[in-house]
Amino acid sequence: MSDPKDFVAGVDSDQRRSPQRVVFVTRRTSAQVKANYEEQVQTYPEVLFRVVLAIEILAIVLVGMALLFNAPLEGIADPTHTPNPAKAPWYFLGLQELLHYFPPVVAGVLVPTMLIVSLVIIPYFNINIEAAGLFLHHRRRRLQIFYVTAIGLLVFLVAFHVYVAAVPSLIVAIAMIVAANSSPQSKSASCRYLSKKPMAWWVMTWFLFELIVLTAVGTFFRGPGWSWVLPWRS
Amino acid sequence: MADEKQHASTTAKGELNRRAFFAKIGLGSLGIAAVGTAGFAYQFLSPNVLYEPSPIVNLGKPEDFAVDSVTMDPNAGIYLVHTSEGYFALSAVCTHLGCLTAWNQELGMIKCPCHGSEFTRTGVKIEGPAPKPLPWLRTWVSDEGDLMVDRSTDIHPLQYLRI
Amino acid sequence: MPGKTDKILEQVEQSRVWRSIFRSGRGTSTLHRALAIQQNVFLHLFSTKVRKRMLSVSSTWYLGTLTLGTFMILIITGVLLMLYYHPSVPQAYADMKDLQFVVSSGLFLRNLHRWSAQAMVFLVFAHMFKVFYRGAYRAPREFNWVIGVVLLLITLLLSYTGYLLPWDQLAYWAITVGSNLSKAVPLVGSKIHFLMLGGNQVNANALLRFYVLHCLILPLAALLFIAVHFWRIRKDGGLYVHQSEPKRAGAVDESTLVKEAK
Incomplete structure (x- = not known):
């Protein structure tokens, strides 16, 4: 015998297709939540470790650049002479x-x-x-x-x-x-x-x-x- | 129920209860204080004394400038032009974004190094993004016989100073 | 030997003083790790858990994280540079020369500050476009996108004000051109220009104003907005997960849902 359900439980997290969700609860049933399960990890240590690692790699790259290339420094500011070309950053x-x-x-x-x-x-x-x-x-x-x-x-x-x-x-x-x-x-x-x-x-x-x-x-x-x-x- | 609601809103509109009254006084005084603070901040942020060089410069004797010459005074940011019609002073600051232009003798025109504006020696724009021609500046001969230029006063173009 | 240090560490972490500072306590249980985030005034801006998919490099390229990294480097190097810098004319330029030739590691710190600043501008733009193309700006994250735009502006202003501080030709003329732009604003343009520079031309007043903006006002504003930016990630439901990920088993396709409902 098939279950005479007059509703279908669905999971939908696509807010573009269904920006508003309506829940119907019929008389013979109670509200049912189907958890939208997605694997999660702890911020500490998983995320923090990766953040620190990413920033460390960045720091190494930037320190390398700072050791290899000097920041430009031209002559002292001179209001009587515009360099040609005068470029912004x-x-x-x-x-x-x-x-x-x-x-x-x-x-x-x-x-x-x-x-x-x-x-x-x-x-x-x-x-x-x-x-x-x-x-x-x-x-x-x-x-x-x-x-x-x-x-x-x-x-x-x-x-x-x-x-x-x-x-x-x-x-x-x-x-x-x-x-x-x-x-x-x-x-x-x-x-x-x-x-x-x-x-x-x-x-x-x-x-x-x-x-x-x-x-x-x-x-x-x-x-x-x-x-x-x-x-x-x- | 609809009647009740309407009734409640009319009384609320008609008379001000104590809470709304004090809230209005509080917000109003805050608003006045904010306007006052803004005015005060504006006054505070605009300096009353500027340690900037004087707008009036002394260029020396008129005879030092040969006919048909364009002489730049980079410290003052002006050109002194001597043509057969007479003398005039031109601002050297580009009207576009304030770069200092330079006189190009070979091409016979004034060029801006920043965004490529070009002017004739009377200040008229030939090319580039500059919105206005280079302004003419008030020029006169002092009692000592020196050429004086007031950089803060623009005059209409083609008012030559004849000596 | 390692056993001994472990023991000492454990004793320290169980001491009354340590526990009074770090209340989460020792342990590797989920509760302890959640508390480590929750009980820390800085870390509690983040959620205690994140979706595992968000850890992959391809989903974010870690651009936001890297931007934070450049900002931290900039604060540290910037504060150190301030110790040798006088915002006055022409001392500012002499200080640049001193940093270059006299101060130990001065050149290195200035280089690091400069390159980090350029990297930060680049990363902020890259972060913005990545967020856009992922679609992560959509509801309910609209406001966080707006905060991001504010942070982009603050970054550009920081870089613009910092550009004047060396007081060299590059700085002077870039700021002259940039500040003259404000004159083009209708009606109040020259007033803005005057207030910004504290005078009619780029001068000692302008240098001091830009210095205060660069070292105090704008970094504080940036810190404030960064904190809100991070906190909003948590409040808006964590980092955005792209919709076109493979469907999980058990998820009902919406088209079948509609058909059966009929």
Whole structure:
């Protein structure tokens, strides 16, 4: 005789698929908890040991660097002479590269503020909670929005001669077009991979790509007067 | 029940009970104190006396500057230009982000080493991200016959000083 | 001989004084080990247990841990460097030269401070992107991500203020350019610039202000936010476990669940 249960107990910890869980308890049964068991270890000593080990390895690497390479120290500060080129620390060179093209209020105030604000709102940007691929739903409308945004951005960058930022944007845009024309059933693995990516992923990847390219250009390819140089011809 | 709730909320709105009254006084005085502290902090943080060099510089006799020459005074951060129309002084501090520009004799233009802005010798921007031309500075001849420049006062361009 | 030291150690650990400091007591039971975390004001920011999967290098690359490591190295080397540094013009630059040529290990400490700072900036960015691509910023961890963004800003500010302190050409012009950026802020730009530098140009006032920010205010802020950051990991349910891990036996697929419910 089969059990005439009118409910099914399920375990589901996927908050993307079921952000809210409802429990039904019928009259003849009591609430049943199926523990979501996952193997755990004690923080002390397992985690602390690994943390200490990781920091020790880091310390060894950094001490080695400190012994091998000297920190730069130039002549004493001289307000009557600007070194050429005057470069910021490497992690600000992406920003300095942008400063070369745009007025300070855009590159120095607007862009950083927008970056910080978008970083802060990322986790609250819940429109796509399922993290479904960008072009899998509402494909037509989203493609239209994408084309308008991408072409607008590219025209803007080219109009200001910011080819350094336009090239990575173009590559990301091409990858997005590939994603739009593939589906999770596509033959090639990379097409399948791209098609599943949500919008936040695309924005962040674009940001990462621009950050790397702009920083690398500012660090290695800019010489006196912020003109192009090749790093091996210094 | 709905009536009761409504009734309770109207009385709460209408009259202030003691607890809410004191909470409001407390928060209000904290707010006033915060505004006062902010004002005080602003005043404290802006120095009243600055040990910075005087904005007025003495460049010496006008005859020392040949016609069609651009002379930079790096200590003052200015150019003195002598053209056939007369003398004028130009700030050498780039209007973009404050780097000190340099006069390039071969190209006949002023170049900024930081972000690649370029200017003519009258301060007009040729290229680069600088938002404004290099400002012209007030120039006059002192009673002793020396050229004086006030770095803190901008004038409209093309006001040559003729001697 | 080792037996004897063990015995002495045991006696020390069982002494009244030791027990008054470390209350968890001696022992290797789960309870003792949990108490070792729970009864320590610093360690109790962490949970007493973690999921075993989170220990693998591939899940986090230990980027957060390594960032903490660089921060600790920076505090130690920074405090030592402060002992030989005067934040005044032009003494600051002379102190740099002294550190380089006169002070024993001065050059090494400065190098270590410099490279650790650069490593920290790099690691903070790497940590941020790793967390993003793992999807670990999603609810209920949103606020911890925001704290992370604050820590990123504090790290950049620390590095920016520290950049001026050697008072060399590199420092002077980088800060001149950087501080002039604040002038571009609409309406209050030049006020901010004036307050930040304590004057109209990068000068002795600016050096002192940056010194206080770099050595006192920003590190304290960083410590505060780091503590909250760690504590929130525990409160938000431990380190994030990626969803696409292999399904455990006994877990019911949701599609079958829905079908049967119908």
